[in-house]
Amino acid sequence: MHFVIIGNGVAGIEAAFAIRDRLGPGEAKITVISDETDYFFSRTALMYAYMDKLDRRDLEPYERKVYAQKQIELVRGRVVDLDAAEASLRLQDGSTVAYDRLLLAVGAKPRMVPFAGLDEVEEGLVHFVSMQDLDECERLTWSTERAVVVGGGLIGVELVESLTHHGVEVTFLVREPWFWPAALGKEEAEIVAEHIREHGVDLRMEEEMSEIQVDDAGRVSGVRTNLGDEIPCQMLGVAIGVQANVEWLQGVSTPPAINRGVMVDRSFRTTLPNVWAAGDCVEVDVGRRPGLVETIWYSAKRHGKLAGLSMAGERVEYHPPLFYNSTKFFELEFTTVGDCVDVADGATTLFRKMPGKPISQRIVANERGEVIGFNMLGSRFDHRVLEQWIHDRRDLAWVQRHLQEAQFDVEFGRVPLSKMVEKEIA
Amino acid sequence: MRQKGTIGWLKHDITHRGVTAWALSAALFAFYVILYWTDWLDPVAQALHLGSKWTLYGLLYTIAITAGGIYVMRKYRHNKYQIVRTTVIIFVQATLAFSVPLILKFFNQPEVYLSYLWPLKIEYFYPSTIASWPLPFIIWSIAGSLLMVPLLATFFGKRWYCSWVCGCGGLANTAGDPFRQLSNKSSAAWKFEQYSIHITMLLSFVVTAAVVASFFIGDSSPMLQSAAGEMQSAYGFVVVAILSGIVGVGVYPIGGTRVWCRYFCPMAAVLGLVQKKGKYRITVKDNMCISCGLCSKYCEMGIDVRAYAQRNEDFTRASCVGCGLCEEVCPRGVLHLENSDKPRSGPQPLTIDALVDESWKDRHVSPHAEEKQESVISVNWN
Ligand SMILES: Cc1cc2nc3c(=O)[nH]c(=O)nc-3n(C[C@H](O)[C@H](O)[C@H](O)COP(=O)(O)OP(=O)(O)OC[C@H]3O[C@@H](n4cnc5c(N)ncnc54)[C@H](O)[C@@H]3O)c2cc1C
Ligand code: SF4
Ligand code: SF4
Numbered sequence: 001m002h003f004v005i006i007g008n009g010v011a012g013i014e015a016a017f018a019i020r021d022r023l024g025p026g027e028a029k030i031t032v033i034s035d036e037t038d039y040f041f042s043r044t045a046l047m048y049a050y051m052d053k054l055d056r057r058d059l060e061p062y063e064r065k066v067y068a069q070k071q072i073e074l075v076r077g078r079v080v081d082l083d084a085a086e087a088s089l090r091l092q093d094g095s096t097v098a099y100d101r102l103l104l105a106v107g108a109k110p111r112m113v114p115f116a117g118l119d120e121v122e123e124g125l126v127h128f129v130s131m132q133d134l135d136e137c138e139r140l141t142w143s144t145e146r147a148v149v150v151g152g153g154l155i156g157v158e159l160v161e162s163l164t165h166h167g168v169e170v171t172f173l174v175r176e177p178w179f180w181p182a183a184l185g186k187e188e189a190e191i192v193a194e195h196i197r198e199h200g201v202d203l204r205m206e207e208e209m210s211e212i213q214v215d216d217a218g219r220v221s222g223v224r225t226n227l228g229d230e231i232p233c234q235m236l237g238v239a240i241g242v243q244a245n246v247e248w249l250q251g252v253s254t255p256p257a258i259n260r261g262v263m264v265d266r267s268f269r270t271t272l273p274n275v276w277a278a279g280d281c282v283e284v285d286v287g288r289r290p291g292l293v294e295t296i297w298y299s300a301k302r303h304g305k306l307a308g309l310s311m312a313g314e315r316v317e318y319h320p321p322l323f324y325n326s327t328k329f330f331e332l333e334f335t336t337v338g339d340c341v342d343v344a345d346g347a348t349t350l351f352r353k354m355p356g357k358p359i360s361q362r363i364v365a366n367e368r369g370e371v372i373g374f375n376m377l378g379s380r381f382d383h384r385v386l387e388q389w390i391h392d393r394r395d396l397a398w399v400q401r402h403l404q405e406a407q408f409d410v411e412f413g414r415v416p417l418s419k420m421v422e423k424e425i426a
Numbered sequence: 427m428r429q430k431g432t433i434g435w436l437k438h439d440i441t442h443r444g445v446t447a448w449a450l451s452a453a454l455f456a457f458y459v460i461l462y463w464t465d466w467l468d469p470v471a472q473a474l475h476l477g478s479k480w481t482l483y484g485l486l487y488t489i490a491i492t493a494g495g496i497y498v499m500r501k502y503r504h505n506k507y508q509i510v511r512t513t514v515i516i517f518v519q520a521t522l523a524f525s526v527p528l529i530l531k532f533f534n535q536p537e538v539y540l541s542y543l544w545p546l547k548i549e550y551f552y553p554s555t556i557a558s559w560p561l562p563f564i565i566w567s568i569a570g571s572l573l574m575v576p577l578l579a580t581f582f583g584k585r586w587y588c589s590w591v592c593g594c595g596g597l598a599n600t601a602g603d604p605f606r607q608l609s610n611k612s613s614a615a616w617k618f619e620q621y622s623i624h625i626t627m628l629l630s631f632v633v634t635a636a637v638v639a640s641f642f643i644g645d646s647s648p649m650l651q652s653a654a655g656e657m658q659s660a661y662g663f664v665v666v667a668i669l670s671g672i673v674g675v676g677v678y679p680i681g682g683t684r685v686w687c688r689y690f691c692p693m694a695a696v697l698g699l700v701q702k703k704g705k706y707r708i709t710v711k712d713n714m715c716i717s718c719g720l721c722s723k724y725c726e727m728g729i730d731v732r733a734y735a736q737r738n739e740d741f742t743r744a745s746c747v748g749c750g751l752c753e754e755v756c757p758r759g760v761l762h763l764e765n766s767d768k769p770r771s772g773p774q775p776l777t778i779d780a781l782v783d784e785s786w787k788d789r790h791v792s793p794h795a796e797e798k799q800e801s802v803i804s805v806n807w808n
C-alpha cells in the first residue's frame with residue numbers, strides 16, 4: 001500500500017514514523033512530499049538559526065540516514081492538485097503521484113490583512129514562518145538599521161529578539177492594551193513588557209500600523225501608525241498570527257470540507273475517502289461549532305502520531321490533553337498550564353511575585369476553589385505535576401503549600417518561594 | 427546568520443571552523459610541541475622567576491581558567507549551577523592544581539597535584555613516583571582513586587570530578603566555552619567513542635599493572651622489566667603527551683573542547699561505567715521539547731540530547747560530564763540534572779501505544795478546557 005504524506009513538518013514526519021512503527025516496508029511504501037526543504041526541520045528553532053546559535057543543519061531533529069533506514073522516501077515538490085476520485089496528486093512539475101492513503105499535513109501560513117500601501121511593497125516586508133522567510137530576513141538584515149514588527153504574539157517577539165541581536169533598532173507595535181492578553185494576565189504582561197524594553201526595544205502598546213511607506217525601489221521605508229506617528233524603517237515584520245494553509249486546497253479537483261482548516265473527525269479523517277489531515281492545517285470536529293484549531297508544535301506532533309496510526313488501521317480517537325505550553329521572551333521563561341485568563345465568574349486568582357525580580361506565579365481556581373490554571377514566569381516548573389494537580393482537583397490552599405514540589409529550577413538555583421509576595425485578584 | 431561588522435565576522439569565523447579557528451588550532455599545537463619537546467620556554471620561565479617551564483605552563487593554565495571562568499560566569503549569570511560550579515573549578519585550579527604543588531616544592535616536598543588521580547594521572551600509581559611521597563599523600567592518592575572517585579560518582583555521577591574538579595574539564599568549561607558546540611554529534615562518533623575510550627582504559631590498566639609488577643618482581647624477570655619500561659614510555663608519549671596534551675587542547679577550535687575527555691580519557695571510562703549504575707541522570711519533562719536542538723548543539727560530549735528529549739526519555743549517558751549546559755540552553759526548560767532514585771521514564775516508541783490508550787481514556791478535562799484551548803491557540807498563540 002502506498003502512503004503519501006504532503007508536508008514534512010512535525011505532523012507529517014511523526015505520521016510517517018508512526019506508520020512505519022506499525023507496518024514494515026513490505027506492507028507500506030511511504031512517500032513524504034514537501035516544497036519547503038529536503039529534510040524535516042524544527043520550525044520552532046528558526047530564530048536560533050537567525051541568531052547564529054544554530055546552523056541550518058542543526059535544525060534537523062533526526063540524522064538524515066534515519067529516513068533511509070526507515071525506508072521513507074522524501075520528495076521535494078509542490079502539490080498543486082488532489083483528485084480523490086482517481087486517488088492521485090499532481091505536482092507543480094507536472095508529475096503525478098498515486099496514493100492508497102493520503103495525509104495532508106500542510107501546516108499554516110502567515111495571516112495577512114490588506115494594509116494601506118501594501119500593493120506598493122516590492123521588498124522589505126517579511127514574515128517569520130518558513131525557511132524561505134528566514135533566508136529573506138537574513139538577506140535584508142545587512143541593509144537594515146531600523147525595523148518595525150507588528151503583532152504581539154510569540155513569533156513577533158522571536159523576530160524582535162533576533163533583530164535586536166543583530167543590532168537592529170526595533171519598534172514593536174502591539175494592538176492590545178497589554179502584552180499577549182491571550183495567555184498573560186495584566187501583571188505578568190507588565191513584567192514581560194519591561195523586560196522587552198530593557199533590551200532596547202521600542203515596545204508600544206495599543207498602537208497599530210495604519211500605512212506602509214516605500215522608497216522609489218519599492219523597499220519598505222517606514223510605517224505610519226494609527227496615532228499618526230511615522231517610523232522610518234528598512235524592514236517590516238508582520239507577525240499577526242497564522243492560519244491553516246488551505247487556500248490552495250479550495251481550488252483542487254476534489255476539495256475536502258474546509259472550515260477554518262481542513263475538517264477532520266477525531267481520527268483525523270477528512271471528508272474525502274482515504275484522505276487524512278493533521279497538524280496546523282486542520283480543524284477537529286469535537287462535536288460543536290467551530291471545531292478545534294491548534295497551531296502549536298505539541299499538538300501537531302500528537303496529531304501526526306495519531307493520524308499515522310489511524311492511517312495504519314488503528315482505532316484512534318483524539319481528545320486534546322489539558323492545555324499547556326511554554327515559551328521564552330528574551331531571557332524570561334514562561335510556562336502555562338490549564339486556564340488562566342478569561343476564566344468564568346467566581347474564579348479566584350492568586351498572584352505571587354518575587355520583589356525586584358521578574359519572577360511570578362499566577363494560580364487560578366474555579367468557583368469551587370479547585371485549581372484550574374497556572375502561569376509561571378521567570379522560573380522553571382514541571383508542567384506534569386501541575387497538570388496532575390488540576391486533574392486531581394486540588395484546592396488553592398493545598399497547591400500553595402505544595403508548590404515547591406513542582407519546581408524544576410536548576411540545582412542551587414531554586415527560587416525561594418517563601419519570599420514571594422502574594423495578592424489575591426478577584 | 428552572523429552579526430554585522432568585523433567583530434561579527436571574527437566571532438563567527440573562530441567558532442565555525444573558519445580560517446582563524448584553524449590558525450588558532452595550529453598555534454596551540456605549536457605551543458604544545460615547544461612545551462613538551464624543547465626547552466625554549468625555560469628562559470622565559472626563569473625571567474619570570476618561575477623556575478621551570480612547567481610552572482610557567484601551570485600559571486598560564488590557571489590564568490586561562492580564571493579569565494575564562496569569569497567570562498562564563500558572566501555569560502550564564504542567571505544560572506546558579508553554573509556559577510557555583512565555575513567558582514569551584516577556579517578555586518581547585520588555583521589551589522590544588524597550582525599553588526599547593528608550588529608551596530610543596532618550596533618546602534622541598536614532592537610536587538603532588540592532589541586534584542589529579544589515577545588513572546588520569548597514571549604515574550600516581552607507579553611505585554617509583556610515589557616512593558618519595560609522604561604517607562598521607564600516598565593514602566590520598568590510592569584511596570582517592572579506588573574509593574572516593576567511584577563512591578562519589580555513584581551518588582553524584584561523573585560530574586563531581588569531570589565538571590567540578592579536574593583541570594582538563596576545567597579548561598574546557600571556562601576558556602573553551604566558545605568552542606563547545608563543535609563536538610561531533612553523529613551516531614558514528616558515538617560508536618567510535620565507545621571503543622576508543624575503553625581501549626585506552628584497558629591500556630592504562632595494563633600499563634599500570636606491568637609497571638607495578640616490574641617494580642616488585644622486575645629484578646627476577648628482565649624481560650618484564652624492559653617490556654614494562656617500553657609500555658610506560660609508549661603510553662606516556664602517545665596517551666599522555668599526544669592525546670591528552672597536544673590533541674586535547676590543540677583541537678579546541680576545530681573539534682570542540684572535550685576530544686580527549688570523550689574519546690580517550692581512562693578516568694572518564696571508569697567514571698562512565700560507575701555513572702551508568704549510579705543515581706545521576708538527566709530528567710526530561712514529557713512532551714515539552716520543541717526539538718530545537720540547542721541542547722545537542724551545545725553538548726560538548728556530542729550527546730544528541732534532543733534525541734532523548736523529543737521522545738520523553740530520562741537518560742544517563744556514560745560520557746555525560748554533567749556540565750549542565752544542555753539544561754542551561756534549553757529554551758523550554760525541558761531538562762534537569764539530578765541525582766535521583768526515582769524510576770526513569772522510558773522512550774516514546776513505548777508511549778505510542780500509551781498515546782492510543784490515552785486517546786480512549788476519559789480524560790476528565792472539562793469541555794470548558796477544550797473551548798478555552800481553541801480561543802487561546804487559534805487566535806493568538808503564534
Ligand atoms: C517562528 C515560529 C516559532 C514557533 N514556536 C513555537 C513554539 O515555541 N511552541 C509551539 O508549540 N509552537 C511553535 N510554533 C508553531 C509550530 O511550529 C507549528 O505548530 C508546527 O510546526 C506545525 O507543524 P505541521 O507539521 O502541522 O506544519 P508545518 O511545519 O508548517 O509543515 C507543513 C509543510 O508542508 C509543506 N506544504 C504545504 N503545502 C504544500 C504543498 N502544496 N505541496 C508540498 N508541500 C506543502 C510546507 O511547505 C511545510 O513544509 C512556531 C511557529 C513558528 C513559525
Ligand atoms: S574526562 Fe578525564 S580529563 Fe576530562 S574532565 Fe574527566 S577526568 Fe578530566
Ligand atoms: S548531556 Fe548535558 S550535562 Fe551532559 S555533557 Fe552534554 S551538555 Fe553537559
Ligand code: SF4
Binds near residue numbers: 714715722735755
Ligand atoms: S534544547 Fe530543549 S526544547 Fe530544544 S531540543 Fe533540547 S530539550 Fe528540546
